[in-house]
Each structure stands twice: as C-alpha cells, then as structure tokens.
Amino acid sequence: MTDAAKVPDFSMPHDFSTPHEVLDAVRNAHRVVLATHSPMDGDGLGCGLALMRALKHAGKAVTFVTEAPVPRAYGFLPGASDIIQLRPSQPVPDFDLLLGLDAGEEDRLGRAFSQRPTRSVVLNIDHHVSNPRYGDVVWVDDKAASTGEQVYQLLVDLDMLDQTMAQALLVSLVTDTGRFLYSSTTSRTLRIAAALVDAGASLDHIQLNLYGARPLPYLRLRGRAVESIVFHDEGRIAVLTVPEGFGADLGVDVEDIKDLVDITVGVEGVVVAALVRGLPGGGTKVSLRSKDDRADVANLASRHGGGGHIRASGFSSADDPEITVAALLPGMRELAVAAGR
Ligand SMILES: [Mn+2]
Incomplete structure (x- = not known):
C-alpha cells in the first residue's frame, strides 16, 4: 500500500x-x-x-x-x-x-x-x-x-x-x-x-x-496427468496432451479432464500452459493458461480461431492433438519470451 x-x-x-x-x-x-x-x-x-x-x-x-x-x-x-x-x-x-x-x-x-x-x-x-x-x-x-x-x-x-x-x-x-x-x-x-x-x-x-468431496477417480486422474505433462523452454512452458478416452476407465466427467489445465499452469516456473484434449470422432480442444499478463493467451487463442481472457483462453482444431501441439508451441514460446525472466 x-x-x-x-x-x-x-x-x-x-x-x-x-x-x-x-x-x-x-x-x-x-x-x-x-x-x-x-x-x-x-x-x-x-x-x-x-x-x-x-x-x-x-x-x-x-x-x-x-x-x-x-x-x-x-x-x-x-x-x-x-x-x-x-x-x-x-x-x-x-x-x-x-x-x-x-x-x-x-x-x-x-x-x-x-x-x-x-x-x-x-x-x-x-x-x-x-x-x-x-x-x-x-x-x-x-x-x-x-x-x-x-x-x-x-x-x-x-x-x-x-x-x-x-x-x-x-x-x-x-x-x-x-x-x-x-x-x-x-x-x-x-x-x-x-x-x-x-x-x-x-x-x-x-x-x-x-472441493472437500472430490471423488477418488478425480484425484487418480490428476495423478496420472501430473506424470504426463511435457515441459519446454527450461520449464517455462507446460503442455499436457490427453488423448480421447484419457481417464475413461476411471469414469470421470469431461469437466474433470478440463480442470487438469490448472495443474499444468500450477507448476513452479511455468509461465504458459496448455491442455490439449483429443475429442471423440477427431479434432482437438485446447485450453491455454498464463501466469503473466504479458503472456496474452487470448491473443494466442485468437490466432487459432478461438478466444477468451488474457490469462485463460481456448480454441478448437480439426487436427489431432500431436499436430495441434506442434502448431501451438512457437506461439507459446513467443509468450514465454514476452513474459521475460
Ligand atoms: Mn464464465
């Protein structure tokens, strides 16, 4: 103050x-x-x-x-x-x-x-x-x-x-x-x-x-997700790719899968994070998160036909998750640089 x-x-x-x-x-x-x-x-x-x-x-x-x-x-x-x-x-x-x-x-x-x-x-x-x-x-x-x-x-x-x-x-x-x-x-x-x-x-x-009544499958799903996060640029970028059907054996909701994005951006040192979800019948849904206003993920999402907020946004792609991640990473790197060190 x-x-x-x-x-x-x-x-x-x-x-x-x-x-x-x-x-x-x-x-x-x-x-x-x-x-x-x-x-x-x-x-x-x-x-x-x-x-x-x-x-x-x-x-x-x-x-x-x-x-x-x-x-x-x-x-x-x-x-x-x-x-x-x-x-x-x-x-x-x-x-x-x-x-x-x-x-x-x-x-x-x-x-x-x-x-x-x-x-x-x-x-x-x-x-x-x-x-x-x-x-x-x-x-x-x-x-x-x-x-x-x-x-x-x-x-x-x-x-x-x-x-x-x-x-x-x-x-x-x-x-x-x-x-x-x-x-x-x-x-x-x-x-x-x-x-x-x-x-x-x-x-x-x-x-x-x-929050105080999480079903056990929800927590197990999060455990699995943590193991699957891929980090880039010295840990400043986190990408979690979940193929269609990820967690299906656990019986979790789609909403539970979407929540996983909070884990990716919640890791120490991460500035920009993406959750990349394969959809039933093909295509991909991407959720983007940022920890710094200079890393504007609304702008990044809009370049891929989506939108949202500066620190939380998303878009859909007709491509499969792997191709989507490859197309997305250069933009994420730009944002990580824009956010400085
Ligand atoms: Mn809302």
Missing part, C-alpha cells in the same frame, strides 16, 4: 447495472430457454439454475437445456436434476427468448441457438472479452470475473434474488475465479460475493460439497 492510499469506497460501482434492454427482454418473455456453453462449467450452471428458479417464480415457462451431461460435481445444487440434456434427435423446446449464458460464441449454445424459432429473441449475457456480440440483445461485460456477477445484478434489479439463487451464483463466482484467486477477481467480485453471503449463500457449503 502507498501512503497516499485512498479511503476505500465500499459501495457498488455506479457503472454497473443491468442494461434496460436486458430487463425488458426478460420481463417480456413468456417461454424461456436457458443455455450455456456445452459442456457447461460452474459459472454457466450456477447462472442457469439461479435464472431458472427466478423465472419460474415469475410465472414463465423455463427450460434449461444442455447437449452434454451435467457435471455430477454440481448435483448438490437444487435444480441441477431439472436441467434437460437434449438427446441428439430431440427438438429444442419452443421459446420466445433464448438466454445464452457465459457462452463466448453462439456456436457454443448448440441447437438452442442454431434451431431457434424465427421470431425468438436471443439475449447474450457473457463476460468473455472475445465475445462477438451475437444475438438481439447483448450484455457483454469483460470486467466481470464470471457471468454470475452479471446475473447477480440482473436478479437484484428484477428484485428476485433469494437464498437458493444466491447459493447457485456463489458457485458461479467461486468456480470461475479459482476460489477468488485468479487475476480476474476484482473488488466488485468480492462485494458481490459478500452480498450473496448476506442473501444466505454459504462458502462452506461449496467447500463441503465441491
């Missing part, structure tokens, strides 16, 4: 409120479909559960759809079992509002977007800096550490927040900020977390049910 430290202002910043078009779109809707990126993470799931509950209370017909299984780890949250996993041939329920949550690209909403009714409204609520602003009503706030921050504000402005919604949104905040430790965490994040706790949400409940 400098001696010129300002008197802290504990009020919410004035520049943060729900855009009125967003409030109008939600208020005017009758049949709402909620969707997030597939497979979903804790942020999209928490936002969807909170909104599902709120909009049901408001008398609207609401369906929260997904095309990938709901991660089992979040089964402790009320409403998680009401999320509809669409079968490949199953039509998306009819709707007049599609509420896209935490989806940095429209494609990530799946058939809820691609098969939307002609006269429906698409509302895009997201915090990814690379969001192309798809949809009819757009609320992208790249200062938000999670979409949960935006949905918190939306539910406050609709005067609908209750304890159950607050708990779901606290999961959004906690999971997307690495338990409030990532650089994306702001004082606003913490103020909103405090407000959620005031509304009855419990951090201990999340600790006991999520």
